[in-house]
Amino acid sequence: MTTAGDLMVIRPRRLELPLWLIALGMLLRWLFRAAVWCVRHPVIVGLVVAGGWLYAEFGRAGLIVPLVLAGLVSAVWRWKHEKSWWTWLAGPVLGWFRQVFVYRRAWREAMTLCGLTRTYDHRPVMPQLLRVRSDQALDVLTVRMVRGQTPEEFQKVTANLAYAFGRRHARVYSERPGDPPPRTGYWALVLGAIDRVRYRDRPSLVYLVVVRTDALRTVVKPFDVPAVPDLTALPLARREDLRHWSLHLLATHVLIGGATRSGKGSVLWSLVRSLAGGISSGLVRLWVIDPKGGMEFAMGRPLFARFAGKSFEAMADLLDEAVTVLRERQTRLAGTVRVHTPTEADPLVVVVIDEMAALTAYLQDVELRKRIASSLGLLLSQGAGVGVLVVAALQDPRKEVLPFRDLFPTRIALGLTEAAQVDLVLGDGARNRGALADQMPRWAKGVGYVILDGTPEPARVRFSHITDDDIRQLAADYPAPADAADILAQVGRETAPEPTHRPPLPRPRGPLLPDSLLNILRDTDGGEPR
Template sequence: MRFRDRPTVVYLVLVRTDALRKLVPPFPVPTVPDFTALALARREDLRTWSLHLLATHVLIGGATRRGKGSVLWSMVRALAGGVSSGLVRLWVIDPKGGMEFAMGRPMFARFACKSFEAMADLLDEAVTVMRERQTRLAGVVRVHTPTVDDPLVVVVIDEMAALTAYLQDSELKKRIANSLGLLLSQGAGVGVLVVAALQDPRKDVLPFRDLFPTRIALGLTEESQVDMVLGDGARNRGALADQMPRWAKGVGYVILDGTPDPMRVRFSYLSDDHIRAMAEEHPAPAHAADILAQVGRETTPEPERASVPRQVARPLLPKSLLDALNPKSDTPEEDA
């Protein structure tokens, strides 16, 4: 380095407390969301971290009670202006029976929370939307531009392992896996995106983990899980998600654009009152049913299972042997 190029002033910053210790309040709702810069979190340098959502899929990995809901609701809030204007359609799957997302139901063009058949139908219909757009846009554009007439479809899935690993119905499980594989491999370019959260990022739980270009790691339980979520070498570069303190709910690591080094951020926290107010102020428009959607109900009702009649217990021995062992007693009445 030449002498004249050497710096004359050096700034030394001494960190006395954790900059992410305080809760991050919800960010303002933009009237028109910028899909290339959705404000979701605060960085350690107190600047805002923004998510580039356009033409990508997002995977959120984190142990239970580590703040996955903060990430998902922060994203929903950043998209709320587009939801009410018709620029965005939120199709939400909540396998926990609606415990996480039921409060925001007015914002969702599609919502499935009880029936796994409804969840499979939702994903199948997302594939139908994707196929239609591929046919219409092929040779015209390479990346879909959201408009009110042709909105961005964001499929939000909480606890994804309930669909890919823990579901007992093998046929439904296969259906869901096929639809997810198609959406993750082909849907980003035509504006059908998947945002999924899960606790266990292993391959046998989520076989198509590598199809998520954008990943966020919250508090995890094992060292190996950090690289599973963020990519090989992420932990060695500073993403110590397995050493997250208990207070750090909603704190996680993201990969900044243009650099392999992870950045620690804290996502905004939305209380129940915030969510109710947001859902009331930014409901999905009535015409949200134009893309195989209908606000406020599932595609397929909860299936009615016929009761199985109980079989009468049969004796272990054949009837002929029972008759031989229990002969009818000769009585005077029978002789008469």
């Protein structure tokens, strides 16, 4: 009997299973997990099966002989083509080894202490480590984020993750899908289906790059001078993964920010060296401004079509003449093309400015400074499309020093003195995404951060080191043509004249006022509107 107010405890009826059924369920569960693991790791399963069969057929010799032959083939492969050896053999094997014995052992602890775990339904949920790819210098960890996470959360703790795995440098990026290649022929339908899987968007994945060996510690030798420079891919630096970083110079302006002795000269001279073949052929014209009296660029004077290093009046005249070339090309190319294509008859003009702050902020002559600022504003806002480009270097990227900083689409950040300057050079949030340009060590001259194509996250690179002897040899081997300074003569060429007789515009007959206003005027004047 129960009465009002009595406490009743109701428990669901427990279903008791026999022990043999529980054991069978656990066995099936383990078998299912083993099957899934075998499907995900077919190479390991195949090697184990092949090794077991060889041992059963030939004994120990069945294992030793294939290992010796595989070692010899691997050694020859590395000797002949080390890059493909790392891509197809050493990289996957080393990545699997480090995934099992390095990262998985510390994964739970690292994710928890770095604040990347979540709690759902009273249970901890953490990002999943899917794969590790390795090369000579880097480990690239493919991570599936917890539902609701963003790559920015990983970028904020990049330094913590690097030290959690026993390294000093790491960066995080999220891959954007590229455009699949066009497919034609009999297999186009099958290859197109494969491309849809390969190039699909996977926003739940994030990639953690752990620098195992800093490949940027060694000095980068100058790259070979191409006979015809590819203006969309000029090799200037080495990346952390030992590949080349190339600059897309065509139709863009470049800003280089870095403190004193950070290696801005390495960037500028690497660019000049990559353009040297086009300079000697007449495809490229370099107009150089060196406010330091020529201390940086005077050694390479034969390479330059125009040079100003002592007189600020001459520097202002050079910029005004660049604006004149810009205006002439606008008049000539308007309605024909949208982007200028450099030719020897109509070359690319690159205005190189070292220590730009000397022209925009520190120049005492106010009128001359305004004149220079006006010319630079026009060049930066309108010159990219007509082949008049600006490459500028400066130490202080603040707005009052460089008021048109946002007009530089391409930016390079070398060693800087303050954390806030990193975002001023590379854009808002660049430092949180891994561009620690304010923490450059002393040896890192010429080391900087750039934005890779297809990803908004910055990457570390080291620009090639160009010595004084290299500059002298470059100037002797690739001088500019004798008529390189006469590009202004092109301004006088004939262009399409404006039409003198235009058809008259049709004019509507009758009064131009609305009927309501006409009625008011008629009522007021008592007649026709005036």
